[in-house]
Amino acid sequence: MNFCVAKKFLTCLPLSILLLTTPIPALALDVQSLIREVEQQYMGTSSHARTTMQVKTSHWERTLEMEAWSLGRDYFLIRILEPAKERDVATLKRYREVWNFLPKVDRVIKIPPSMMGGNWMGSHITNDDLVKANHIDEDYNLRLLEETATHYLIECMPKAEAAVIWGKIVYRVRKEPRVPEQVDYYDEEMVRVRETHFDDVQQIGERIVPLRLTVLPLEKPEETTVLQYHDLVYDLPLDETFFSLRSLKQR
């Protein structure tokens, strides 16, 4: 009897020490809503922007000028303005589906599941990224890995039933202002294969957001994709009908 109590006490001891020494705010931190907050900060309820995407690979380099609209986390439309050869090529994301409009053949093509891992517009961003990126908190179990004076490090492990391509994602979020700084992607063998950096942090209306996104595929050190936002505007009067297949084809 005595022994049992002693054992119980002993097993509880490390836990109580942990409880006493861990700062209370960190325990209260809801990682789920932190990530959602960071993501929504970025997306806004709705947004419109002009973007420049510079893609560099070992074989070619190109720069795309694009115009993008978004509504919540489920609707997204982006259209190429430059170069002239690809003008009006457009991508529409609705929930978990991605459609491409190809003006040359005047056709809308739905990206099938087998091609979701393929790259988007020749960049190092995949179709899957477009679909899944804003659903991190739904597809992954989040855990605070580390907290420093300035940053949170959050580990995202895929949920058992989630159809995702990454083995692990590690988020580095700055505390003040609360913006993402770096996201590391690990493959199923837990090898870090891609890094995404966020910088050029600016105040847009009431929001503070990074305007530049750099994607570095780590197996190909010479390759990069840089996505720069210009003229970012939030909270426009957009509704779902704007993100229809018809408007995808509209010039």
Add this chain to the structure above:
Amino acid sequence: MLLTLAFRNLWRNRRRTLLTLSAMVVSAALLILALGVFSGMFKDMLASATEQYYGHLVIARPDYHQRRDLFAHLPDSIVDRLDLDKASEITGKSPRLRSFGLLSRPETSQPVELLGIIPDLERQVTSLQQQLTAGHYPTATERNGALIGQGLALKMRVKPGDELVYVTQAADGSIGNDLLIVSGIFATGDSRHDNNLVLAPLAWLQQVLALPGRIHEVAMVVAEPMNASQVADRLTKNLPENIEILDWGDLLPEMREVIAAYDVSRMIIVTILYLATGLGILNTFFMSVMERTREFGILMAQGMRPWTIRGLVLLETLLLGGIALTIGLLCGAIMTLYMQQVGIDLSGYITPVTYAGGTILPRLHAVFAAGNFLVPAGMLLLVSLVAGFLPANRAARLDPVVAVRDI
């Protein structure tokens, strides 16, 4: 004299000799037929693998065969610059550009492998034009006519004349896309090709991929597929350093192994069958020698050397082997000829089977190959000699004094 004696001795017990002879004839003839049918099956398999897709020889950048790297391309002038015509064994050569992408219709999309070809040259290498189930083979005048596999056509629900959109990543980073019109639909029996392969004009694909004047490989066929690696060795000398040539054995290592395994299994089958035949011969000649103990004793008493006795018995078995061989080869050749010309159609019972990269067609069909005759023939003579050796030895070792008293 000895030969005449041996020949006469053979027919002293006509029934026994004929029975042994028929066993030898039947085993040799059936063996030749079986080997011919086997060879036919392998020829079908090799032909299906090479004539449906690869060709016998392929020139490409090193590693292209493994990695299928879009950027590992060659100038299309390589076809002329190589001066391939000097190697007269080459009966066809087709420059090709390869792309992996998405074939799309309003309702469905499928990932496909698309080969950019020049129709008139490609027909010399692959035989898809003989395997059309609908439409026609693309002609040189069609700008965007496509030949697609039957499985793919079913999944996409298209028929000749229908439009398809092909989308892929072009070599300049842009989204390469253009329309294709289905010209024809092929069915090879190999599901990998029937469900996945599209042939389209080379110039069309070069434009879609932003790779004008570039190709990935030159596929070639030679008159005698089994000599492909020798032709490859000769051509390698004329090739620039960063271009390699692969023969079908390199492209389809499983197929090369299957054929090597076949050579071994052929020897095993021949050995088993002839072991049985050999025991029959052994029995016949032991009997014949035992019956003639007294006769051999008398011959030896009269001064015939043991070596001559041994030679006589061996000559008898060899003679029997020779006769069996002649009739057996003849019968085997006739049956093989029948199977080559007519064959047996099994398509009512089995469907084509894909194995080691080739397709086994549902038919029994034989081909003539020298090895299929030489191996059974040589082995039959060898078995006759070995089976004759023991009785001959026994006869030669007889003690004439004892032997003449034998009843």
